[in-house]
Amino acid sequence: MVRSPLTPQQRAAGRRLGAYLRDARGERKAADVAHAASISPETLRKIETGRLSTPAFTTVAALAAVLEIRLDELARICR
Template identity: 85%
Template sequence: MVRSPLTPQQRAVGKRLGAYLRQARGDRKPAEVARAASISPETLRKIETGRLATPAFTTVAALAAVLEIPLDELARLCLPTLDLQDTG
């Protein structure tokens, strides 16, 4: 099955999510966080850099648990940004 290309909006959300997770990781080593979340360090690196813009829910949930981030906080990052000029 061929996956549809990501939209620019989906790529932007992936970059926001990755940057947020990277900031939340702080000084912790990527390998330590990845191991605790049961993912590979390469997967974590791809998420943090936005190269993996749509990680699986279970991956995001595991990272949220390890980094002690409420899932609803991460969900807000994934909402489309509203262009207030288009609403009037």
């Protein structure tokens, strides 16, 4: 099965999500946040830079829990 290319809107939403998560992380080290969320630091970097525009829900939920962000707030950012 071939995945369809992302639309410009999906890529823009991914960049907004990444920027929001990066701001929420603040001064905390990416490696510490990634470890707490049980993801790799590289995955977190890809999300924060928008290179991973559509991360898995479980990944977003784990980051939201670690960063103490409500999921409905992240959903609003991605609209």
